[in-house]
Amino acid sequence: MGIKEFIGWVTLKDLRQGLGVTLKHLRRPVVTYPYPKQEFLAEERWRGLHTLWKDENTGLERCIGCCLCEKICPNWAITITTSHADDGKKVVDEFIVNAGRCLYCGFCAEVCPVRAIRQSTDYARKVHKRGDIILNKKELLERGGQD
Amino acid sequence: MPALLLLAIKVILTVTVVLLTVAYCVYAERKVIGHMQQRPGPQFVGWRGLLQSPADVLKLIIKEDIVPTKADKFIHFIAPVLCLVPAVLALAPIPFNKSGSLLIADINIGVLYILAVSELGIFGIILAGWGSNSKYSLMGAMRSAAQMVSYEVALGLSLVGVFMMSGSMSMVEISKAQSGSVWYILPQFLGFFVYCVAAVAETNRTPFDLPEAETELVAGFHVEYSGMKFAFFFLAEYTNMIVVSSIAATCFLGGASGWLLPPLVWYLIKVYAFLFIFFWLRATFPRYRYDQLMEIGWKFLIPLALANVVITALIKAYI
Ligand code: SF4
Ligand code: SF4
Numbered sequence: 491m492g493i494k495e496f497i498g499w500v501t502l503k504d505l506r507q508g509l510g511v512t513l514k515h516l517r518r519p520v521v522t523y524p525y526p527k528q529e530f531l532a533e534e535r536w537r538g539l540h541t542l543w544k545d546e547n548t549g550l551e552r553c554i555g556c557c558l559c560e561k562i563c564p565n566w567a568i569t570i571t572t573s574h575a576d577d578g579k580k581v582v583d584e585f586i587v588n589a590g591r592c593l594y595c596g597f598c599a600e601v602c603p604v605r606a607i608r609q610s611t612d613y614a615r616k617v618h619k620r621g622d623i624i625l626n627k628k629e630l631l632e633r634g635g636q637d
Numbered sequence: 638m639p640a641l642l643l644l645a646i647k648v649i650l651t652v653t654v655v656l657l658t659v660a661y662c663v664y665a666e667r668k669v670i671g672h673m674q675q676r677p678g679p680q681f682v683g684w685r686g687l688l689q690s691p692a693d694v695l696k697l698i699i700k701e702d703i704v705p706t707k708a709d710k711f712i713h714f715i716a717p718v719l720c721l722v723p724a725v726l727a728l729a730p731i732p733f734n735k736s737g738s739l740l741i742a743d744i745n746i747g748v749l750y751i752l753a754v755s756e757l758g759i760f761g762i763i764l765a766g767w768g769s770n771s772k773y774s775l776m777g778a779m780r781s782a783a784q785m786v787s788y789e790v791a792l793g794l795s796l797v798g799v800f801m802m803s804g805s806m807s808m809v810e811i812s813k814a815q816s817g818s819v820w821y822i823l824p825q826f827l828g829f830f831v832y833c834v835a836a837v838a839e840t841n842r843t844p845f846d847l848p849e850a851e852t853e854l855v856a857g858f859h860v861e862y863s864g865m866k867f868a869f870f871f872l873a874e875y876t877n878m879i880v881v882s883s884i885a886a887t888c889f890l891g892g893a894s895g896w897l898l899p900p901l902v903w904y905l906i907k908v909y910a911f912l913f914i915f916f917w918l919r920a921t922f923p924r925y926r927y928d929q930l931m932e933i934g935w936k937f938l939i940p941l942a943l944a945n946v947v948i949t950a951l952i953k954a955y956i
Contacts, residue, residue, distance in 0.1 A: 505922070512673045512921040522676040 532611040537596045539612045540587045540625065541634030543605065549636065552606035555580040559598035559607055567591040568598060585627040589615045608634065647741050651728055659875040660690040666916045673920040700864040705769060708861065712768030717862065717869035720761025724876040727755040731883045732809045732892060733904050740809065747808040748800070748884060752793060755839075755880055758873060759785045762858050765870070769861035777857025780847045780927065787934035788838040788845075794942035795831035798949040799888045808884075812892025820891040824952075827945040829889045831938050833914075836881040838934070840874060842915055844922035845930060882911035 491499070498504075523530045532538060543552050555572040571584040599609050610633060617623050625633075664679065664686070671678025679686030704713055730747035732740045744750050759782060766778020799821050800806055803814035815821055822829050838845040849857030859870045886892065886907035895903030925933070 508921045509917060512917060515675055516669070516673050518675055520672070520675055520677045524677070524680065 530613075532613055534611065536611045536613065537594045537599075537609045539589060539610055539615060539633065540592075540598070540630060541608050541610050542585060542627065542630040543608060543634040544631065544636045546636040551582065551631070552604045553582050553585065553602075554604055554606070555582045556603065558601045558603065562597045562601045563592075564595060564597065565591045565593055567593075582627070585630060587625045587630060588623070589625055590620070590623040644741065651731075651741060652725060655725070655728055655876060655879055656872065658879060659872055660694060662875050662878070662912060663693070663871075664690045665912070666919070669913065669916040670920040673917070694868070697864055697868040702864040702866060703861075705771065705861050707770045709768040709770065712764050713861070714866075716761050716765035716768055717866040717873075718761070719764060720758050720873040721869045721876070723754050723757040723761075724873040724880065727751045727880045728876070730808050731880070732812060732887065733901055743807060743809050745810075746806045748796060748806050748811070748888065751880060751884060752789070752796075755877060756785065756789060758877065761870075761873070765862070766858040769858075771861050773854045773856075773860050774858050777847075777849060777854045777860070780854075781841065781858060784838060784841070784845065784847060784930065784934075787931060788835045788938070791831055791934060791938035791942050792835035792839055794939065794946060795828045795835060796884075796888060797942075797946045798825045798828040801946075801949050801953055808887050808892075812887050812894065815891040816894045820889065820894075822889040825889060825945070825949070827941060827948075829885075831942045831945065832885060832889070834933070834938060836885065837915065837918060838930070840877045840881055840915075842874075842878070843919040844925050846924060847927060847930060878912060878915055879908065882908045882915075885911055 544550060545552050555570065557570050557572070560568045560570045567588045569584075569586040569588075570582060572580050573583055575581045594609070596609060598607050599605075602608075607630075612633070615623055667689075668678040668686075679689040682688040682692045704710060727750075729741040730744045730750055732743075762781045763778045766774040766776075766781075769775075799811060802821060802824065803811045805811060805814065837843075841847075841849060847857075849859065854860070859867055862870065886904060890907045893900035893904040895906075898906075
């Protein structure tokens with residue numbers, strides 16, 4: 491122990507520093523939100539609840555039913571049912587995102603080749619019944635838009 | 638008879654004021670610690686959360702009182718009372734103003750009485766741990782007993798210097814002795830330092846809150862208590878804080894003396910400053926390990942306190 495450290499030890503340097511830090515923070519403004527009273531506005535890049543998008547020219551769904559998002563989802567939160575139409579094209583019959591299982595990692599939005607599934611800034615899925623937490627295709631399309 | 642009536646009024650007044658202070662101490666603590674962590678603290682009940690304390694009290698009163706099946710019913714019942722009563726008793730010789738007219742009892746061994754009586758509260762803690770018939774409670778109670786025994790020595794010794802300088806153990810005499818000369822915090826700074834550390838340990842507050850270490854013992858000795866019985870432990874802890882703060886204000890900070898403002902206000906300012914330090918410490922420090930706690934007590938504080946006694950005696954004798 492050098493002379494400097496010894497003096498620091500005798501005068502309780504580390505304890506004094508700690509007390510100084512808390513005193514400094516006492517004067518700083520509050521950073522938390524009183525949540526239900528003041529709505530928290532998420533940043534644009536926020537990874538929130540999912541949306542399905544439509545093509546702005548044709549008005550058709552962008553999703554091509556490749557099921558990549560279903561595959562990559564680490565929590566198996568996405569379930570897609572597809573079938574083939576008469577002309578041989580793939581149709582997405584049902585697209586379910588279980589928001590209760592989702593961990594909002596954003597993999598599904600990242601992997602989608604046609605940017606059909608995206609994440610919105612909506613972070614709160616407030617429902618009364620547990621089953622209602624599941625988002626189906628209709629609701630996902632309503633939440634999304636066209637571009 | 639009027640003397641007795643006056644005494645009764647004084648007792649009721651003191652206890653009411655102290656219990657109200659305790660209720661708002663909890664509020665102040667949550668606010669101070671909250672702001673130190675950059676969050677607002679209680680803010681929904683009443684204006685800026687000012688009614689949070691009455692709401693908490695009401696909640697504790699109407700809460701169900703649970704007694705564990707295997708607990709010793711009588712001991713489980715008596716422990717919170719044994720904890721609170723000594724804490725309130727210790728308020729008797731505290732002089733809130735200079736003349737001592739707001740004093741319940743001017744005992745000539747005032748400080749000694751406070752130390753002795755508040756130490757009785759440890760029985761409550763040990764019985765609570767024992768009577769609950771739970772491992773966590775018992776561990777908390779054992780730690781508490783060990784801690785109290787170690788730190789009581791340092792606490793007592795740190796005040797001996799003050800007794801030597803003032804030549805008295807009465808709270809009123811000690812504060813009078815300081816009004817003529819300097820406050821004892823200057824000549825007795827070593828004693829003051831030891832007193833502060835030992836007082837925090839005595840009241841089982843962070844960083845010495847081993848008896849109720851939430852992270853390891855759940856809540857320590859009061860883990861099996863709920864409702865009003867739990868509130869008694871809470872009250873006892875905060876009343877003890879006020880008592881040790883009052884001793885510090887009287888013995889080291891000149892009691893009720895000060896400029897301009899009335900003595901009572903000065904006294905309360907000093908006591909509240911001490912309480913603020915308690916909150917500040919709680920917001921800053923993590924808990925000490927058990928062996929570190931014992932080491933600080935026996936290897937640092939007691940030798941320091943003894944050195945302070947010797948130095949004070951030498952100065953008293955030769956200067
Ligand atoms: S965000 Fe992650 S967890 Fe949620 S649905 Fe997409 S891939 Fe699955
Ligand atoms: S949302 Fe994208 S990734 Fe998922 S099935 Fe449709 S096109 Fe494929």
